[in-house]
Amino acid sequence: MVEIRDVMRKSELFADLPVSMLDRVAEAAHYRVFERGELAFYQGDVAHSWLVVGSGRMRLVQHTVDGKEVTVAIFVPGDPVGIVVAIMGEEYPGSAEALETSEIIILPGELLWQLIHEHAALGVRILKIVSARLHDAYNQIRELSAERVQRRIARSMLRLADKVGIKESGGVIRLDIPLSRQDLAQMNGTTLETVSRTLAAWERSGIVSAGREHVTILKQDDLVTIAEDLFPARSA
Amino acid sequence: MVEIRDVMRKSELFADLPVSMLDRVAEAAHYRVFERGELAFYQGDVAHSWLVVGSGRMRLVQHTVDGKEVTVAIFVPGDPVGIVVAIMGEEYPGSAEALETSEIIILPGELLWQLIHEHAALGVRILKIVSARLHDAYNQIRELSAERVQRRIARSMLRLADKVGIKESGGVIRLDIPLSRQDLAQMNGTTLETVSRTLAAWERSGIVSAGREHVTILKQDDLVTIAEDLFPARSA
DNA sequence: CGGCACGTTGAAGGGCTTCAAGCTCTGTGG
DNA sequence: CCACAGAGCTTGAAGCCCTTCAACGTGCCG
Numbered sequence: 336m337v338e339i340r341d342v343m344r345k346s347e348l349f350a351d352l353p354v355s356m357l358d359r360v361a362e363a364a365h366y367r368v369f370e371r372g373e374l375a376f377y378q379g380d381v382a383h384s385w386l387v388v389g390s391g392r393m394r395l396v397q398h399t400v401d402g403k404e405v406t407v408a409i410f411v412p413g414d415p416v417g418i419v420v421a422i423m424g425e426e427y428p429g430s431a432e433a434l435e436t437s438e439i440i441i442l443p444g445e446l447l448w449q450l451i452h453e454h455a456a457l458g459v460r461i462l463k464i465v466s467a468r469l470h471d472a473y474n475q476i477r478e479l480s481a482e483r484v485q486r487r488i489a490r491s492m493l494r495l496a497d498k499v500g501i502k503e504s505g506g507v508i509r510l511d512i513p514l515s516r517q518d519l520a521q522m523n524g525t526t527l528e529t530v531s532r533t534l535a536a537w538e539r540s541g542i543v544s545a546g547r548e549h550v551t552i553l554k555q556d557d558l559v560t561i562a563e564d565l566f567p568a569r570s571a
Numbered sequence: 572m573v574e575i576r577d578v579m580r581k582s583e584l585f586a587d588l589p590v591s592m593l594d595r596v597a598e599a600a601h602y603r604v605f606e607r608g609e610l611a612f613y614q615g616d617v618a619h620s621w622l623v624v625g626s627g628r629m630r631l632v633q634h635t636v637d638g639k640e641v642t643v644a645i646f647v648p649g650d651p652v653g654i655v656v657a658i659m660g661e662e663y664p665g666s667a668e669a670l671e672t673s674e675i676i677i678l679p680g681e682l683l684w685q686l687i688h689e690h691a692a693l694g695v696r697i698l699k700i701v702s703a704r705l706h707d708a709y710n711q712i713r714e715l716s717a718e719r720v721q722r723r724i725a726r727s728m729l730r731l732a733d734k735v736g737i738k739e740s741g742g743v744i745r746l747d748i749p750l751s752r753q754d755l756a757q758m759n760g761t762t763l764e765t766v767s768r769t770l771a772a773w774e775r776s777g778i779v780s781a782g783r784e785h786v787t788i789l790k791q792d793d794l795v796t797i798a799e800d801l802f803p804a805r806s807a
Numbered sequence: 808c809g810g811c812a813c814g815t816t817g818a819a820g821g822g823c824t825t826c827a828a829g830c831t832c833t834g835t836g837g
Numbered sequence: 838c839c840a841c842a843g844a845g846c847t848t849g850a851a852g853c854c855c856t857t858c859a860a861c862g863t864g865c866c867g
Contacts, residue, residue, distance in 0.1 A: 407709045458691055462658065475708075476633075516814065762825080
Protein backbone atom coordinates (compact mmCIF):
# COMPACT_ATOMS: atom_id res chain seq x y z
CA MET A 336 0.00 0.00 0.00
CA VAL A 337 1.34 3.40 -1.00
CA GLU A 338 1.87 6.17 1.52
CA ILE A 339 -0.01 9.38 0.75
CA ARG A 340 2.93 11.57 1.71
CA ASP A 341 5.17 9.47 -0.43
CA VAL A 342 2.99 9.86 -3.49
CA MET A 343 2.84 13.61 -2.97
CA ARG A 344 6.57 13.95 -2.61
CA LYS A 345 7.10 12.17 -5.89
CA SER A 346 4.35 14.01 -7.74
CA GLU A 347 5.24 16.86 -10.04
CA LEU A 348 2.29 18.70 -8.57
CA PHE A 349 3.26 18.81 -4.92
CA ALA A 350 7.02 18.31 -4.89
CA ASP A 351 8.81 21.08 -2.96
CA LEU A 352 5.67 22.74 -1.66
CA PRO A 353 5.58 23.86 2.01
CA VAL A 354 5.07 21.09 4.52
CA SER A 355 2.13 22.89 6.08
CA MET A 356 0.31 22.69 2.80
CA LEU A 357 1.10 19.04 2.28
CA ASP A 358 -0.26 18.40 5.77
CA ARG A 359 -3.60 19.92 4.92
CA VAL A 360 -3.81 17.95 1.70
CA ALA A 361 -2.89 14.68 3.37
CA GLU A 362 -5.49 15.32 6.02
CA ALA A 363 -8.26 15.70 3.45
CA ALA A 364 -7.17 12.71 1.41
CA HIS A 365 -9.10 9.49 1.02
CA TYR A 366 -7.61 6.27 -0.19
CA ARG A 367 -9.22 3.66 -2.37
CA VAL A 368 -8.23 0.75 -4.55
CA PHE A 369 -9.85 0.41 -7.95
CA GLU A 370 -9.82 -2.91 -9.74
CA ARG A 371 -9.26 -3.21 -13.46
CA GLY A 372 -12.22 -1.83 -15.38
CA GLU A 373 -13.67 0.08 -12.43
CA LEU A 374 -14.56 3.71 -12.97
CA ALA A 375 -13.44 6.35 -10.49
CA PHE A 376 -15.68 9.02 -11.95
CA TYR A 377 -18.08 9.36 -14.85
CA GLN A 378 -18.09 11.58 -17.92
CA GLY A 379 -20.55 14.43 -17.45
CA ASP A 380 -20.77 14.23 -13.66
CA VAL A 381 -20.16 17.43 -11.72
CA ALA A 382 -16.67 17.26 -10.29
CA HIS A 383 -16.38 17.70 -6.56
CA SER A 384 -13.20 15.72 -6.15
CA TRP A 385 -10.08 14.77 -8.08
CA LEU A 386 -7.55 12.01 -7.93
CA VAL A 387 -3.88 11.35 -7.71
CA VAL A 388 -2.68 8.01 -9.01
CA GLY A 389 -0.74 6.26 -6.25
CA SER A 390 0.04 3.05 -8.08
CA GLY A 391 -1.27 1.38 -11.22
CA ARG A 392 -2.58 3.10 -14.34
CA MET A 393 -5.75 4.91 -15.21
CA ARG A 394 -7.16 6.16 -18.47
CA LEU A 395 -9.56 8.94 -19.35
CA VAL A 396 -12.13 7.54 -21.76
CA GLN A 397 -14.87 9.27 -23.73
CA HIS A 398 -17.98 7.56 -24.99
CA THR A 399 -19.40 8.33 -28.41
CA VAL A 400 -23.09 8.59 -29.17
CA ASP A 401 -23.00 5.18 -30.87
CA GLY A 402 -21.38 3.41 -27.95
CA LYS A 403 -17.73 3.37 -28.94
CA GLU A 404 -15.04 4.20 -26.45
CA VAL A 405 -12.07 6.46 -27.12
CA THR A 406 -9.05 6.76 -24.84
CA VAL A 407 -8.00 10.39 -24.68
CA ALA A 408 -5.31 10.22 -21.99
CA ILE A 409 -3.40 7.79 -19.79
CA PHE A 410 -2.26 8.49 -16.25
CA VAL A 411 0.58 6.99 -14.27
CA PRO A 412 1.56 7.25 -10.57
CA GLY A 413 1.93 10.87 -9.52
CA ASP A 414 -0.45 12.22 -12.14
CA PRO A 415 -3.44 14.25 -11.00
CA VAL A 416 -6.71 13.36 -12.70
CA GLY A 417 -9.72 15.64 -13.10
CA ILE A 418 -7.95 18.33 -11.15
CA VAL A 419 -9.01 21.44 -13.04
CA VAL A 420 -12.67 20.60 -13.35
CA ALA A 421 -12.73 19.75 -9.65
CA ILE A 422 -11.39 23.19 -8.76
CA MET A 423 -14.09 24.85 -10.82
CA GLY A 424 -16.90 22.42 -10.07
CA GLU A 425 -17.34 21.72 -13.77
CA GLU A 426 -18.15 18.42 -15.44
CA TYR A 427 -15.63 15.65 -15.94
CA PRO A 428 -14.60 15.58 -19.61
CA GLY A 429 -14.53 11.77 -19.62
CA SER A 430 -14.68 8.75 -17.36
CA ALA A 431 -11.66 7.60 -15.35
CA GLU A 432 -11.10 3.88 -15.66
CA ALA A 433 -8.50 1.72 -13.95
CA LEU A 434 -6.40 -0.20 -16.48
CA GLU A 435 -5.16 -2.47 -13.71
CA THR A 436 -5.49 -2.67 -9.95
CA SER A 437 -4.68 0.88 -8.87
CA GLU A 438 -4.29 2.70 -5.59
CA ILE A 439 -5.95 6.08 -5.83
CA ILE A 440 -5.89 9.10 -3.58
CA ILE A 441 -9.12 11.09 -3.62
CA LEU A 442 -9.08 14.78 -2.78
CA PRO A 443 -11.74 17.47 -2.56
CA GLY A 444 -11.68 20.19 -5.22
CA GLU A 445 -12.65 22.89 -2.78
CA LEU A 446 -9.48 22.51 -0.76
CA LEU A 447 -7.41 23.14 -3.83
CA TRP A 448 -9.33 26.31 -4.51
CA GLN A 449 -8.32 27.59 -1.10
CA LEU A 450 -4.72 26.50 -1.40
CA ILE A 451 -4.26 28.20 -4.76
CA HIS A 452 -5.44 31.48 -3.36
CA GLU A 453 -3.01 31.17 -0.49
CA HIS A 454 -0.11 29.97 -2.54
CA ALA A 455 -0.07 31.07 -6.17
CA ALA A 456 2.89 28.82 -6.98
CA LEU A 457 0.53 25.88 -6.73
CA GLY A 458 -1.64 27.44 -9.41
CA VAL A 459 1.35 27.79 -11.67
CA ARG A 460 2.25 24.16 -11.03
CA ILE A 461 -1.21 23.06 -12.10
CA LEU A 462 -1.08 25.31 -15.14
CA LYS A 463 2.13 23.66 -16.19
CA ILE A 464 0.59 20.21 -16.01
CA VAL A 465 -2.59 21.19 -17.81
CA SER A 466 -0.58 22.99 -20.44
CA ALA A 467 1.47 19.87 -21.12
CA ARG A 468 -1.72 17.88 -21.53
CA LEU A 469 -3.17 20.43 -23.91
CA HIS A 470 0.04 20.21 -25.89
CA ASP A 471 -0.27 16.44 -26.04
CA ALA A 472 -3.91 16.73 -27.07
CA TYR A 473 -3.06 19.09 -29.94
CA ASN A 474 -0.43 16.68 -31.16
CA GLN A 475 -2.93 13.88 -31.04
CA ILE A 476 -5.40 15.96 -33.04
CA ARG A 477 -2.77 16.56 -35.67
CA GLU A 478 -1.95 12.90 -35.90
CA LEU A 479 -5.55 11.80 -36.11
CA SER A 480 -6.26 14.44 -38.73
CA ALA A 481 -3.41 13.88 -41.08
CA GLU A 482 -1.67 10.62 -40.46
CA ARG A 483 -2.11 7.01 -41.40
CA VAL A 484 -3.13 4.41 -38.86
CA GLN A 485 0.22 2.65 -38.93
CA ARG A 486 2.05 5.84 -38.06
CA ARG A 487 -0.40 6.69 -35.31
CA ILE A 488 0.05 3.30 -33.71
CA ALA A 489 3.82 3.69 -33.88
CA ARG A 490 3.61 7.09 -32.23
CA SER A 491 1.32 5.95 -29.46
CA MET A 492 3.66 3.10 -28.68
CA LEU A 493 6.58 5.48 -28.45
CA ARG A 494 4.59 7.71 -26.14
CA LEU A 495 3.74 4.70 -24.01
CA ALA A 496 7.41 3.80 -23.96
CA ASP A 497 8.07 7.21 -22.39
CA LYS A 498 5.29 6.85 -19.86
CA VAL A 499 5.42 3.23 -18.81
CA GLY A 500 8.41 1.78 -20.63
CA ILE A 501 10.88 -0.37 -18.75
CA LYS A 502 14.30 -0.57 -20.34
CA GLU A 503 15.76 -4.01 -20.60
CA SER A 504 19.03 -5.22 -22.05
CA GLY A 505 19.89 -4.49 -25.68
CA GLY A 506 17.72 -1.41 -26.13
CA VAL A 507 14.61 -3.47 -25.63
CA ILE A 508 11.72 -1.59 -24.00
CA ARG A 509 8.90 -3.42 -22.33
CA LEU A 510 5.61 -1.58 -21.99
CA ASP A 511 4.61 -2.14 -18.39
CA ILE A 512 0.87 -1.96 -18.84
CA PRO A 513 -1.83 -4.42 -19.83
CA LEU A 514 -2.29 -3.43 -23.44
CA SER A 515 -4.76 -5.31 -25.60
CA ARG A 516 -5.24 -4.80 -29.34
CA GLN A 517 -8.53 -3.23 -28.45
CA ASP A 518 -6.82 -0.74 -26.12
CA LEU A 519 -4.39 0.30 -28.84
CA ALA A 520 -7.28 0.62 -31.26
CA GLN A 521 -9.17 2.93 -28.91
CA MET A 522 -6.11 5.08 -28.42
CA ASN A 523 -5.61 5.49 -32.15
CA GLY A 524 -9.04 5.70 -33.62
CA THR A 525 -8.92 2.37 -35.40
CA THR A 526 -10.11 -1.21 -34.97
CA LEU A 527 -8.61 -4.12 -33.13
CA GLU A 528 -8.24 -6.04 -36.38
CA THR A 529 -6.10 -3.33 -37.93
CA VAL A 530 -3.93 -3.18 -34.83
CA SER A 531 -3.55 -6.94 -34.90
CA ARG A 532 -2.45 -6.89 -38.53
CA THR A 533 -0.06 -4.02 -37.93
CA LEU A 534 1.57 -5.65 -34.94
CA ALA A 535 1.83 -8.93 -36.83
CA ALA A 536 3.66 -7.15 -39.65
CA TRP A 537 6.01 -5.45 -37.20
CA GLU A 538 6.62 -8.72 -35.47
CA ARG A 539 7.61 -10.31 -38.79
CA SER A 540 10.08 -7.43 -39.24
CA GLY A 541 11.42 -7.94 -35.73
CA ILE A 542 10.44 -4.43 -34.63
CA VAL A 543 8.27 -5.50 -31.75
CA SER A 544 7.32 -8.58 -29.84
CA ALA A 545 3.65 -8.80 -28.98
CA GLY A 546 1.84 -11.19 -26.71
CA ARG A 547 -1.52 -11.34 -25.08
CA GLU A 548 -2.18 -7.85 -23.68
CA HIS A 549 1.49 -7.13 -23.75
CA VAL A 550 3.93 -5.48 -26.15
CA THR A 551 7.69 -5.12 -26.13
CA ILE A 552 9.59 -2.78 -28.42
CA LEU A 553 12.63 -4.48 -29.89
CA LYS A 554 13.86 -1.87 -32.38
CA GLN A 555 12.88 1.57 -31.18
CA ASP A 556 14.71 3.23 -34.06
CA ASP A 557 12.62 1.44 -36.63
CA LEU A 558 9.49 2.49 -34.81
CA VAL A 559 10.70 6.08 -34.81
CA THR A 560 11.29 5.79 -38.54
CA ILE A 561 7.73 4.66 -39.09
CA ALA A 562 6.38 7.38 -36.80
CA GLU A 563 8.42 10.27 -38.18
CA ASP A 564 9.55 9.42 -41.63
CA LEU A 565 7.96 10.07 -44.89
CA PHE A 566 7.05 6.90 -46.57
CA PRO A 567 3.65 6.74 -48.16
CA ALA A 568 2.24 3.80 -46.26
CA ARG A 569 3.84 0.75 -47.77
CA SER A 570 3.11 -2.47 -46.03
CA ALA A 571 5.93 -4.18 -44.21
CA MET B 572 -8.58 50.54 -34.11
CA VAL B 573 -9.41 48.75 -30.90
CA GLU B 574 -8.61 50.17 -27.49
CA ILE B 575 -6.42 47.96 -25.32
CA ARG B 576 -8.44 48.69 -22.20
CA ASP B 577 -11.60 47.95 -24.07
CA VAL B 578 -10.38 44.55 -25.22
CA MET B 579 -9.30 43.70 -21.70
CA ARG B 580 -12.62 44.69 -20.20
CA LYS B 581 -14.45 42.43 -22.58
CA SER B 582 -12.03 39.53 -22.24
CA GLU B 583 -12.95 36.62 -20.00
CA LEU B 584 -9.39 36.69 -18.78
CA PHE B 585 -9.21 40.20 -17.37
CA ALA B 586 -12.80 41.20 -16.71
CA ASP B 587 -13.32 42.36 -13.11
CA LEU B 588 -9.68 42.30 -12.13
CA PRO B 589 -8.30 45.23 -10.10
CA VAL B 590 -7.65 48.39 -12.09
CA SER B 591 -4.07 48.57 -10.85
CA MET B 592 -3.39 45.25 -12.50
CA LEU B 593 -5.02 46.23 -15.75
CA ASP B 594 -2.86 49.33 -15.74
CA ARG B 595 0.32 47.32 -15.57
CA VAL B 596 -0.84 45.03 -18.34
CA ALA B 597 -1.88 47.90 -20.58
CA GLU B 598 1.46 49.53 -20.02
CA ALA B 599 3.38 46.49 -21.18
CA ALA B 600 1.13 45.90 -24.18
CA HIS B 601 2.17 46.24 -27.79
CA TYR B 602 -0.24 46.60 -30.64
CA ARG B 603 0.06 45.18 -34.12
CA VAL B 604 -2.08 44.42 -37.11
CA PHE B 605 -1.66 41.08 -38.87
CA GLU B 606 -2.90 40.62 -42.39
CA ARG B 607 -4.57 37.45 -43.55
CA GLY B 608 -2.09 34.58 -43.70
CA GLU B 609 0.53 36.31 -41.55
CA LEU B 610 1.94 34.34 -38.62
CA ALA B 611 2.17 35.94 -35.19
CA PHE B 612 4.38 33.18 -33.82
CA TYR B 613 5.83 29.91 -35.01
CA GLN B 614 5.40 26.33 -33.84
CA GLY B 615 8.38 25.24 -31.80
CA ASP B 616 9.68 28.73 -30.99
CA VAL B 617 10.34 29.50 -27.36
CA ALA B 618 7.47 31.64 -26.09
CA HIS B 619 8.39 34.94 -24.53
CA SER B 620 5.14 36.67 -25.31
CA TRP B 621 1.47 35.91 -25.80
CA LEU B 622 -1.41 37.54 -27.58
CA VAL B 623 -4.92 38.73 -27.04
CA VAL B 624 -7.08 38.97 -30.12
CA GLY B 625 -8.46 42.50 -30.37
CA SER B 626 -10.36 42.13 -33.60
CA GLY B 627 -10.42 39.58 -36.40
CA ARG B 628 -9.78 35.86 -36.09
CA MET B 629 -6.69 33.76 -35.60
CA ARG B 630 -6.10 30.04 -35.77
CA LEU B 631 -3.54 27.76 -34.19
CA VAL B 632 -2.14 25.52 -36.87
CA GLN B 633 0.19 22.53 -36.67
CA HIS B 634 2.38 21.33 -39.48
CA THR B 635 2.87 17.65 -40.15
CA VAL B 636 6.14 16.08 -41.21
CA ASP B 637 4.87 15.74 -44.77
CA GLY B 638 3.85 19.35 -45.10
CA LYS B 639 0.16 19.23 -44.37
CA GLU B 640 -1.47 21.80 -42.13
CA VAL B 641 -3.96 21.01 -39.39
CA THR B 642 -6.07 23.62 -37.59
CA VAL B 643 -6.25 22.72 -33.92
CA ALA B 644 -8.01 25.81 -32.53
CA ILE B 645 -9.65 29.07 -33.58
CA PHE B 646 -9.51 32.29 -31.60
CA VAL B 647 -11.92 35.23 -31.59
CA PRO B 648 -11.68 38.70 -30.02
CA GLY B 649 -10.96 38.50 -26.30
CA ASP B 650 -9.25 35.11 -26.50
CA PRO B 651 -5.70 34.81 -25.20
CA VAL B 652 -3.33 32.88 -27.44
CA GLY B 653 -0.17 31.08 -26.32
CA ILE B 654 -0.69 32.30 -22.80
CA VAL B 655 0.38 29.28 -20.80
CA VAL B 656 3.52 28.50 -22.73
CA ALA B 657 4.50 32.17 -22.48
CA ILE B 658 4.22 32.06 -18.68
CA MET B 659 6.50 29.05 -18.54
CA GLY B 660 8.80 29.98 -21.37
CA GLU B 661 7.98 26.76 -23.18
CA GLU B 662 7.57 26.19 -26.90
CA TYR B 663 4.50 27.24 -28.84
CA PRO B 664 2.44 24.14 -29.64
CA GLY B 665 1.60 25.48 -33.11
CA SER B 666 1.80 28.56 -35.30
CA ALA B 667 -0.68 31.42 -34.89
CA GLU B 668 -2.05 32.57 -38.22
CA ALA B 669 -4.41 35.44 -38.96
CA LEU B 670 -7.51 34.24 -40.82
CA GLU B 671 -8.32 37.84 -41.76
CA THR B 672 -6.93 41.26 -40.97
CA SER B 673 -6.65 41.16 -37.19
CA GLU B 674 -5.67 43.61 -34.47
CA ILE B 675 -3.50 41.86 -31.94
CA ILE B 676 -2.27 42.87 -28.52
CA ILE B 677 1.12 41.45 -27.65
CA LEU B 678 2.10 40.93 -24.03
CA PRO B 679 5.21 39.64 -22.27
CA GLY B 680 4.91 36.28 -20.52
CA GLU B 681 7.10 37.35 -17.65
CA LEU B 682 4.66 40.01 -16.50
CA LEU B 683 1.95 37.40 -16.17
CA TRP B 684 4.19 35.29 -14.03
CA GLN B 685 4.54 38.18 -11.60
CA LEU B 686 0.86 39.03 -11.64
CA ILE B 687 -0.22 35.48 -10.89
CA HIS B 688 1.98 35.37 -7.84
CA GLU B 689 0.50 38.61 -6.61
CA HIS B 690 -3.06 37.76 -7.43
CA ALA B 691 -3.94 34.09 -7.44
CA ALA B 692 -7.41 34.74 -8.87
CA LEU B 693 -5.74 35.50 -12.17
CA GLY B 694 -4.19 32.06 -12.14
CA VAL B 695 -7.56 30.49 -11.58
CA ARG B 696 -8.96 32.51 -14.44
CA ILE B 697 -6.27 31.23 -16.78
CA LEU B 698 -6.79 27.71 -15.50
CA LYS B 699 -10.44 27.97 -16.38
CA ILE B 700 -9.68 29.01 -19.94
CA VAL B 701 -7.05 26.35 -20.48
CA SER B 702 -9.31 23.76 -18.98
CA ALA B 703 -12.07 24.65 -21.43
CA ARG B 704 -9.62 24.28 -24.30
CA LEU B 705 -8.44 20.92 -23.08
CA HIS B 706 -12.05 19.86 -22.88
CA ASP B 707 -12.59 20.98 -26.47
CA ALA B 708 -9.46 19.18 -27.56
CA TYR B 709 -10.58 15.92 -25.96
CA ASN B 710 -13.89 16.19 -27.74
CA GLN B 711 -12.10 16.76 -31.00
CA ILE B 712 -9.94 13.69 -30.38
CA ARG B 713 -13.04 11.62 -29.79
CA GLU B 714 -14.64 12.87 -32.98
CA LEU B 715 -11.56 12.30 -35.10
CA SER B 716 -11.12 8.83 -33.63
CA ALA B 717 -14.59 7.48 -33.97
CA GLU B 718 -16.72 9.57 -36.27
CA ARG B 719 -17.33 9.87 -39.98
CA VAL B 720 -16.18 12.86 -41.94
CA GLN B 721 -19.69 14.10 -42.60
CA ARG B 722 -20.48 14.20 -38.92
CA ARG B 723 -17.22 15.89 -38.07
CA ILE B 724 -17.86 18.62 -40.60
CA ALA B 725 -21.36 19.13 -39.20
CA ARG B 726 -19.98 19.43 -35.70
CA SER B 727 -17.27 21.87 -36.64
CA MET B 728 -19.82 24.07 -38.36
CA LEU B 729 -21.99 24.07 -35.25
CA ARG B 730 -18.98 25.01 -33.16
CA LEU B 731 -18.18 27.80 -35.56
CA ALA B 732 -21.77 28.95 -35.31
CA ASP B 733 -21.25 29.34 -31.57
CA LYS B 734 -17.98 31.18 -32.00
CA VAL B 735 -18.54 33.43 -34.99
CA GLY B 736 -22.18 32.89 -35.96
CA ILE B 737 -24.37 35.88 -36.70
CA LYS B 738 -28.07 35.19 -36.33
CA GLU B 739 -30.21 36.45 -39.16
CA SER B 740 -33.94 36.23 -39.73
CA GLY B 741 -35.66 32.84 -39.82
CA GLY B 742 -33.13 30.92 -37.74
CA VAL B 743 -30.49 31.44 -40.38
CA ILE B 744 -26.95 31.65 -39.03
CA ARG B 745 -24.19 33.22 -41.07
CA LEU B 746 -20.63 32.20 -40.21
CA ASP B 747 -18.76 35.47 -40.02
CA ILE B 748 -15.37 34.23 -41.06
CA PRO B 749 -13.64 33.60 -44.37
CA LEU B 750 -14.08 29.87 -44.58
CA SER B 751 -12.80 28.01 -47.62
CA ARG B 752 -13.33 24.31 -48.33
CA GLN B 753 -9.67 23.92 -47.61
CA ASP B 754 -10.07 25.53 -44.19
CA LEU B 755 -12.91 23.19 -43.28
CA ALA B 756 -10.85 20.26 -44.50
CA GLN B 757 -7.92 21.22 -42.28
CA MET B 758 -10.20 21.55 -39.28
CA ASN B 759 -11.67 18.11 -39.80
CA GLY B 760 -8.85 15.99 -41.02
CA THR B 761 -10.15 15.53 -44.52
CA THR B 762 -9.66 16.90 -48.03
CA LEU B 763 -11.14 19.90 -49.75
CA GLU B 764 -12.83 17.65 -52.31
CA THR B 765 -14.71 15.74 -49.65
CA VAL B 766 -15.80 18.98 -48.00
CA SER B 767 -16.95 20.30 -51.36
CA ARG B 768 -19.03 17.20 -52.02
CA THR B 769 -20.51 17.24 -48.53
CA LEU B 770 -21.49 20.89 -48.72
CA ALA B 771 -22.96 20.33 -52.17
CA ALA B 772 -25.13 17.53 -50.79
CA TRP B 773 -26.25 19.68 -47.88
CA GLU B 774 -27.01 22.52 -50.21
CA ARG B 775 -29.21 20.23 -52.31
CA SER B 776 -31.08 19.36 -49.08
CA GLY B 777 -31.41 23.03 -48.18
CA ILE B 778 -29.44 22.61 -44.95
CA VAL B 779 -26.78 25.17 -45.76
CA SER B 780 -25.97 27.77 -48.32
CA ALA B 781 -22.34 27.86 -49.34
CA GLY B 782 -20.48 30.36 -51.43
CA ARG B 783 -16.89 31.19 -52.11
CA GLU B 784 -15.14 31.19 -48.72
CA HIS B 785 -18.45 31.63 -47.00
CA VAL B 786 -21.08 29.37 -45.44
CA THR B 787 -24.53 30.07 -44.02
CA ILE B 788 -26.48 27.57 -41.95
CA LEU B 789 -30.12 27.45 -43.04
CA LYS B 790 -31.44 24.54 -40.98
CA GLN B 791 -29.46 24.25 -37.80
CA ASP B 792 -31.67 21.43 -36.52
CA ASP B 793 -30.84 19.24 -39.48
CA LEU B 794 -27.18 19.90 -38.94
CA VAL B 795 -27.54 18.92 -35.29
CA THR B 796 -29.25 15.73 -36.43
CA ILE B 797 -26.33 14.87 -38.64
CA ALA B 798 -23.84 15.73 -35.91
CA GLU B 799 -25.53 13.90 -33.05
CA ASP B 800 -27.78 11.28 -34.45
CA LEU B 801 -27.10 7.73 -35.22
CA PHE B 802 -27.45 7.12 -38.85
CA PRO B 803 -24.87 4.97 -40.56
CA ALA B 804 -23.59 7.47 -43.06
CA ARG B 805 -26.17 7.51 -45.79
CA SER B 806 -25.59 10.06 -48.49
CA ALA B 807 -28.08 12.88 -48.76
C1' DC C 808 -10.97 -28.77 -18.67
C1' DG C 809 -14.46 -26.04 -20.47
C1' DG C 810 -15.62 -21.28 -21.05
C1' DC C 811 -14.56 -16.94 -22.53
C1' DA C 812 -11.91 -13.11 -23.59
C1' DC C 813 -8.25 -12.11 -26.54
C1' DG C 814 -6.25 -12.67 -30.90
C1' DT C 815 -5.61 -14.04 -35.87
C1' DT C 816 -6.72 -14.24 -40.56
C1' DG C 817 -9.58 -13.97 -44.72
C1' DA C 818 -12.80 -11.75 -47.72
C1' DA C 819 -15.80 -8.16 -49.19
C1' DG C 820 -16.94 -3.68 -49.62
C1' DG C 821 -17.21 1.23 -48.87
C1' DG C 822 -15.89 5.82 -47.41
C1' DC C 823 -12.43 8.72 -48.56
C1' DT C 824 -8.36 10.09 -50.80
C1' DT C 825 -5.94 11.04 -54.82
C1' DC C 826 -5.39 12.50 -59.41
C1' DA C 827 -7.15 15.12 -63.07
C1' DA C 828 -9.64 18.38 -65.76
C1' DG C 829 -12.36 22.07 -66.13
C1' DC C 830 -15.34 25.71 -64.21
C1' DT C 831 -16.38 30.27 -61.78
C1' DC C 832 -15.70 33.93 -59.39
C1' DT C 833 -12.73 38.15 -57.98
C1' DG C 834 -9.46 41.43 -58.38
C1' DT C 835 -6.19 43.78 -61.22
C1' DG C 836 -3.66 45.96 -64.81
C1' DG C 837 -3.59 47.44 -69.42
C1' DC D 838 -13.99 48.65 -69.19
C1' DC D 839 -12.59 44.26 -70.32
C1' DA D 840 -9.55 40.51 -70.38
C1' DC D 841 -6.79 37.64 -68.02
C1' DA D 842 -4.63 35.25 -64.29
C1' DG D 843 -5.13 32.77 -60.41
C1' DA D 844 -7.33 31.23 -56.34
C1' DG D 845 -11.26 28.81 -55.04
C1' DC D 846 -14.45 25.35 -56.27
C1' DT D 847 -16.75 21.42 -58.71
C1' DT D 848 -17.10 17.00 -60.59
C1' DG D 849 -15.59 12.50 -62.34
C1' DA D 850 -13.03 8.26 -62.04
C1' DA D 851 -9.91 5.04 -60.00
C1' DG D 852 -8.40 2.74 -56.28
C1' DC D 853 -6.81 1.76 -51.65
C1' DC D 854 -6.67 1.93 -46.79
C1' DC D 855 -9.32 0.60 -43.52
C1' DT D 856 -13.58 -1.13 -41.58
C1' DT D 857 -16.76 -4.66 -41.10
C1' DC D 858 -18.27 -9.25 -40.85
C1' DA D 859 -17.14 -13.80 -40.00
C1' DA D 860 -14.91 -17.90 -38.55
C1' DC D 861 -11.52 -19.87 -36.34
C1' DG D 862 -7.30 -20.21 -33.13
C1' DT D 863 -5.26 -19.69 -28.42
C1' DG D 864 -4.24 -19.02 -23.89
C1' DC D 865 -5.77 -17.97 -19.27
C1' DC D 866 -8.46 -18.96 -15.16
C1' DG D 867 -11.94 -20.61 -12.41
